[in-house]
Each structure stands twice: as C-alpha cells, then as structure tokens.
Amino acid sequence: xxxxTIETKKGTRCRVLEAGSGVPLxxxxxxxxxxxxxxxxxxxxxxxxxxxxxxxxxxxxxGEELLEDMLDFTLHGWDVVSALGLxxxxxxxxxxxxxxxxxxxxxxxxxxxxxxxVDAAGLWIEEHPxxxxxxxxxxxxxxxLFQDAVKGQALLTGGVDFSDMEAFKEFYLGQQRRLAMAGxxxxxxxxxxxxxxxxxxxxxxxxxxxxxxRLIVPAYAQRWASLIPNAVVELVPDAxxxxxxxxxxxxxxxxxxxxx
Amino acid sequence: MxxxxxxxxxxxxxxxxxxxxxxxxxxxxxxxxxxxxKGHFVYHQYMDQLEYAETLGFxxxxxxxxxxxxxxxxxSPNLIAAGLARRTSRAAICVxxxxxxxxNPPIRVAExxxxxxxxxxxxxxxxxxxxxxxxTNFCYGQIPALTRDKYKEAHDLIMKAWAEDEPFAxxxxxxxxxxxxxxxxxxxxxxxxxxxxxxxxxxTWDFCLDYDYNYSYLSFYGYLRGKSLLExxxxxxxxxxxxxSPYRAAFAQIICVADTDAEAEELYAEHCLYFFNRCLxxxxxxxxxxxxxxxxxxxxxxxxxxxxxxxxxxxxxxxxQLVDERFIIAGSPETVRQQLEECITGLRIxxxxxxxxTGNMPDWKTRHSTKLxxxxxxxxxxxxxxxxxxxxxxxxxxxxxxxHPEEMQPGAEKPGQEWR
Numbered sequence: 001x002x003x004x005t006i007e008t009k010k011g012t013r014c015r016v017l018e019a020g021s022g023v024p025l026x027x028x029x030x031x032x033x034x035x036x037x038x039x040x041x042x043x044x045x046x047x048x049x050x051x052x053x054x055x056x057x058x059x060x061x062x063g064e065e066l067l068e069d070m071l072d073f074t075l076h077g078w079d080v081v082s083a084l085g086l087x088x089x090x091x092x093x094x095x096x097x098x099x100x101x102x103x104x105x106x107x108x109x110x111x112x113x114x115x116x117x118v119d120a121a122g123l124w125i126e127e128h129p130x131x132x133x134x135x136x137x138x139x140x141x142x143x144x145l146f147q148d149a150v151k152g153q154a155l156l157t158g159g160v161d162f163s164d165m166e167a168f169k170e171f172y173l174g175q176q177r178r179l180a181m182a183g184x185x186x187x188x189x190x191x192x193x194x195x196x197x198x199x200x201x202x203x204x205x206x207x208x209x210x211x212x213x214r215l216i217v218p219a220y221a222q223r224w225a226s227l228i229p230n231a232v233v234e235l236v237p238d239a240x241x242x243x244x245x246x247x248x249x250x251x252x253x254x255x256x257x258x259x260x
Numbered sequence: 261m262x263x264x265x266x267x268x269x270x271x272x273x274x275x276x277x278x279x280x281x282x283x284x285x286x287x288x289x290x291x292x293x294x295x296x297x298k299g300h301f302v303y304h305q306y307m308d309q310l311e312y313a314e315t316l317g318f319x320x321x322x323x324x325x326x327x328x329x330x331x332x333x334x335x336s337p338n339l340i341a342a343g344l345a346r347r348t349s350r351a352a353i354c355v356x357x358x359x360x361x362x363x364n365p366p367i368r369v370a371e372x373x374x375x376x377x378x379x380x381x382x383x384x385x386x387x388x389x390x391x392x393x394x395x396t397n398f399c400y401g402q403i404p405a406l407t408r409d410k411y412k413e414a415h416d417l418i419m420k421a422w423a424e425d426e427p428f429a430x431x432x433x434x435x436x437x438x439x440x441x442x443x444x445x446x447x448x449x450x451x452x453x454x455x456x457x458x459x460x461x462x463x464t465w466d467f468c469l470d471y472d473y474n475y476s477y478l479s480f481y482g483y484l485r486g487k488s489l490l491e492x493x494x495x496x497x498x499x500x501x502x503x504x505s506p507y508r509a510a511f512a513q514i515i516c517v518a519d520t521d522a523e524a525e526e527l528y529a530e531h532c533l534y535f536f537n538r539c540l541x542x543x544x545x546x547x548x549x550x551x552x553x554x555x556x557x558x559x560x561x562x563x564x565x566x567x568x569x570x571x572x573x574x575x576x577x578x579x580x581q582l583v584d585e586r587f588i589i590a591g592s593p594e595t596v597r598q599q600l601e602e603c604i605t606g607l608r609i610x611x612x613x614x615x616x617x618t619g620n621m622p623d624w625k626t627r628h629s630t631k632l633x634x635x636x637x638x639x640x641x642x643x644x645x646x647x648x649x650x651x652x653x654x655x656x657x658x659x660x661x662x663x664h665p666e667e668m669q670p671g672a673e674k675p676g677q678e679w680r
Contacts, residue, residue, distance in 0.1 A: 068406065132398075134397075134398075134404070134545070134549045134550065135287075135398065135543070135545045135546055135549070136545055137544070137545060173555060173558065173559075175550065176550040176551070176553075176555070176558060177550070177555065178550070179549075179550030179551065180404060180405040180550040180551025181405065181551075182550075183403055183404050183405050183549070183550060183551050184403055184405055184406065184551075187397070187401075187403045187404060187549070187551075188397070188398070188401040188403075189401075
C-alpha cells in the first residue's frame with residue numbers, strides 16, 4: 001500500500017495507508033495500531049478504495065496532545081475523512097477503532113454508507129468484565145489477543161529481535177506511546193457511554209466477531225446488535241480478538257458480502 | 261539538618277509464602293489478608309510510635325497516602341495526622357502527602373490540610389505527590405496520560421483557594437466550581453511548606469523549581485541508587501539559577517540502629533527482609549501504565565524490564581546485600597552516623613525522612629532503634645549545613661501561643677460545667 005501524511009483542521013498529522021479503487025472504505029485500527037503487515041487491507045483494496053489512517057501517537061502520526069477525550073477522538077475521525085476528501089465512506093473499525101467508528105456513526109449518522117464493527121470495544125457488561133489491558137505482562141497480552149498465541153507473538157512484534165536491546169527499547173517506547181493514547185478512551189474501563197447514543201445510528205451495520213475472542217467475549221457482539229437499530233451479527237470461527245490478522249480472508253469475505 | 265520520623269505503616273502479618281501465592285502487594289492484594297481486629301492494635305502502635313518520636317526530639321513526624329497496599333495502611337493520611345495533632349504540640353506533622361490528582365474535587369485537600377494546620381497550631385508540612393500509578397491510576401481510576409495535567413490543575417486550584425480572600429469561580433478542565441471559598445484557611449502564611457515527593461519523574465524537578473517547593477525523593481533503595489537522580493535535580497537547580505540550599509531536597513532512608521553492627525543484624529534482619537521480600541512485591545505492569553511516565557523520563561531512567569529485574573533481586577536479597585549496597589543504613593550508632601553523613605552530604609539534603617520502623621518490626625525494637633538514633637546519631641548530624649542554619653524557607657512556622665493538647669487530661673477543666 002502507498003502511504004502519505006495528511007493534516008487535519010485541528011492540526012494533527014496522520015499517516016494514511018491507501019490502496020485500491022471503487023467505493024471508499026476507511027479502516028480504524030485497534031489500540032495496538034496497524035501491524036507491519038496488514039494483508040486484510042491489501043485484500044479489501046481489490047474491491048474498495050481503502051484508507052487506513054494511523055491515530056496520532058501511533059507510528060509517524062503526531063499531535064496526540066490535541067486529542068484528550070472521546071469527543072475529540074470522534075471528531076478527529078471525521079476530520080480525517082474530510083481531509084481525505086471523502087463523501088459517505090464505509091467505516092470499518094477494529095477493537096478501539098470500532099469504538100471510534102461507532103461514535104462517529106452516532107454523532108453524524110448521515111455521513112457514512114455502512115458500518116462494520118470488528119471485535120469492538122466501547123461497551124461494558126458486568127457479567128463479562130474485559131481484562132485490564134494496561135496491567136498485563138507481554139505474554140498475557142498475546143494470550144488474550146490471539147487464538148494462536150505463537151503465531152500471534154510473531155505478528156505483534158513484527159519479527160523484532162528482543163535480545164537486541166536497542167530494538168527492544170524502540171518497540172517498548174512505541175508501545176508506551178500507543179497505549180498512552182489509547183488509555184485516554186480505554187482506561188480504566190473501556191466504556192465512554194456510546195451505548196446511550198447508538199439509537200442514532202442509521203447505517204446498516206455488521207457486527208463481526210472472533211468466536212474465540214478472549215479479550216472482549218462474543219457476548220458483546222449480541223449487546224452491540226441489541227443497541228444498534230439495523231445490525232446483523234456474524235461470528236468467525238478460529239479467530240480471537242485479532243480476527244483481522246488471524247482470519248483475514250474470512251474478514252474480507254464477510255465485509256464484501258455485507259458492503260456489496 | 262532536620263529529621264522526620266516516618267512510618268509507612270506496613271501490615272505486619274503478611275504470610276511467609278506471600279510472594280509465592282500472590283502476584284502483588286498492591287492494587288489486587290487479597291483483602292482477606294487484612295484482619296480489622298488486629299488492625300486496631302496496629303494503628304495504635306504505629307501512632308504511639310510517631311508520638312514517641314516527638315518526645316525524643318525529632319523535628320517532624322510523617323505519614324503518607326497509599327491505597328490497596330500491604331505496606332501502607334493509610335488510604336487517608338489526614339486521619340492519622342488529625343490524631344497526631346491532638347497528641348503532640350512541637351513536631352512538624354508531615355503529610356507527604358495527598359495524591360491530589362485523585363481527589364474530586366481537590367478543594368477537599370485545601371480544606372482538610374487547612375483543618376490540620378489549624379488544629380496543630382501551624383505545624384503542617386503539606387505534600388502534593390502526583391501519586392504512584394498503583395494508587396492514582398489503578399486504584400483511583402485516573403487516566404495515566406492525563407494524570408500530570410490533572411495534578412497540575414488540582415495544585416493550581418488548592419493554592420489559589422488558600423491565597424484568595426474572596427470567593428472565586430474555577431473553570432478547570434477537570435474541575436468546575438462556581439464558588440470556591442476555602443473555609444477554614446491555614447494558619448501558616450502564605451501557605452504551609454509544600455513538599456513534592458517524587459519517585460523519579462524528571463518533570464517534577466521543574467515543577468518544584470517553578471514554585472520553590474521542596475523536592476523529596478522517596479526511594480527504598482538507599483542513597484547510592486538515589487545519587488544519580490539527585491545529581492540530576494541539583495544540575496537542574498543550578499541551570500535554573502536557584503540557590504543550592506540543601507533544604508530544597510529531602511530523602512527517605514531505612515535506618516536501623518543497635519549497640520553494635522552484629523546486634524543490628526540479629527535484631528533487624530528478619531524485619532528488613534520482610535519489607536524487601538514481601539512488601540515490595542509489586543506486579544510490574546501496575547508500576548508502569550503507558551502514559552504515566554513521559555517519554556523523556558523513560559529515556560532518562562530505567563526501562564520497565566529493569567523493574568522486572570529489580571523484582572527478581574528482591575526475592576533473594578540478604579542482610580549483607582542490604583547493608584553493603586546501602587539499601588539500608590544499619591549498625592552501631594557510629595556506623596550509622598558515618599554512613600548517614602555520607603548520604604546527607606552526598607545527596608545534599610537538608611531533611612531526612614527516617615524510616616525507623618521497617619516491615620514487621622515489633623514495637624520494642626522500633627523504639628530501641630529510634631531511641632539510639634535520637635540520642636547517639638542525630639545530635640552528631642545536626643550541624644552538617646552550618647551556612648544554611650537560618651534557612652527556614654521549607655519549614656513550619658507554628659503559632660507561638662498554641663495549645664499543648666497532649667498535656668491536658670480529659671476532664672481536667674471540667675468541660676460542660678458552664679452549661680449547668
């Protein structure tokens with residue numbers, strides 16, 4: 001994919017990956033950010049004009065100090081869509097990105113075509129408390145994110161050799177920066193009350209969930225579906241929370257069937 | 261040189277296998293390990309010790325705030341300080357301090373500290389820590405990346421509430437109060453001495469220097485490890501063009517005094533090891549949530565994996581290591597005097613927080629060590645900073661004609677008689 005840097009009206013600078021042509025689709029990444037390889041984006045680009053902006057605080061994107069709360073994050077999402085010059089794109093969000101696009105769809109329901117939430121954060125069910133991702137050892141995090149922890153570890157670290165102190169340090173600093181930003185909407189409980197606003201969503205919505213998601217269990221898929229007026233749920237087998245990376249083809253298939 | 265007797269108030273009944281059975285002494289420590297009936301005796305013993313320290317001539321007595329913590333039984337240090345204010349009349353009451361980013365609204369701290377200053381006759385030293393990530397983020401739910409910003413706002417609100425004579429409106433990002441009107445106000449003017457306890461964030465240095473507050477480095481790892489951090493602080497002091505009064509800085513040090521070095525080991529080893537092995541057993545992710553430390557501080561200090569290594573070190577510490585590497589200063593009065601002189605002059609501190617109760621140390625040993633320190637160590641260290649002997653900028657200014665409530669027997673003045 002190509003990458004370029006856009007500047008939003010508020011003044012953040014965001015790197016955006018883009019590829020493909022056709023109907024625009026904007027993908028919002030989760031708390032860990034985009035990984036080194038994102039095959040599901042490449043595959044989606046065969047059908048759609050795909051944009052994957054990186055949130056400030058992630059990778060080369062900057063201006064994180066300008067975004068502090070959920071409303072800032074939500075408006076930032078729309079500012080990115082504007083800066084890209086898009087009209088009524090499809091919005092797809094994974095995990096924390098799902099939380100952001102759900103808010104975007106609630107606040108400006110007429111400005112998107114269709115909505116896809118993939119293992120989305122943003123709700124809280126008392127019987128299914130979400131593990132505290134800010135209080136985990138690295139191996140515990142991998143266990144929660146992936147159905148297959150061994151493959152997951154390799155995907156997450158992008159093949160960085162952690163015995164190399166400099167490489168470790170760089171990864172560690174990057175991870176601290178990313179999660180510091182994510183913490184503004186996910187800490188201490190990843191719920192900024194989008195549930196109160198979801199009645200406003202008019203876009204047809206697909207709730208896509210990894211059947212083996214141990215971080216945000218599939219009960220949450222049903223909860224999203226009960227709160228969004230026009231939503232369908234699809235569970236993906238052999239996928240954990242990192243569904244887009246564990247089952248890219250299943251994701252692309254489901255999304256393509258839904259968006260048309 | 262000033263000395264404050266400080267009690268962290270550890271829970272003394274953590275089981276021998278605490279470390280193996282539990283991942284953390286802090287945040288998610290099993291609450292069934294706490295026994296309120298034993299707690300009754302523990303609180304009174306610890307408060308008695310603080311009062312005892314005053315009678316021995318310590319300049320201050322100190323307490324601090326921790327939550328859900330096996331080595332700190334003071335979620336509200338202000339309650340302890342209130343008790344001390346009623347049973348002492350001379351020593352400074354050092355509350356080091358209230359983690360103001362976690363108070364909602366923080367005007368509560370302005371009010372309670374003012375109450376303490378009034379009850380004590382102007383003896384409060386007011387500490388404003390940013391708060392540890394365990395306390396402020398994991399126990400009290402504040403967002404790590406915004407903690408420092410929220411702290412700053414709480415500080416501004418409290419200081420303005422103390423300074424203003426008219427009600428004012430405060431339109432903060434985190435606190436909106438239409439009518440701020442602190443009542444009561446502190447005795448000490450313009451405000452009680454302010455101490456900023458830091459754990460090692462370099463941003464805290466500039467904050468202290470911006471307002472001329474005392475910087476207190478509270479470490480349990482001793483003065484050899486504290487040296488590089490305090491050197492960084494003093495470099496900053498010089499760069500900012502401030503004078504180098506040692507009273508700008510304070511340091512906390514675990515100290516054990518016995519008649520001989522050998523007796524120190526015999527009396528205190530098990531209690532110090534209890535502290536290092538059990539009380540400092542913290543699940544590493546609780547100590548370092550992303551966003552709490554700035555990138556500059558992370559780059560300046562150790563990476564969190566070093567904290568993991570520190571944890572491993574804690575598991576196998578020996579008395580010899582604790583003493584040789586100066587985690588603690590322990591031994592005969594002469595040994596302790598020598599090492600403390602090195603500590604005080606090496607770090608350039610004017611105020612020492614003396615941790616003379618450690619871990620599960622019983623009362624009699626604590627008093628033994630404290631008395632030896634007061635009689636045979638402290639007098640020899642008093643005049644280490646002769647050129648600054650009149651520098652009281654970071655010290656209390658009590659009322660001259662204050663009450664001495666500890667000398668009054670309840671009922672002595674037949675309260676209530678005038679109502680008959």
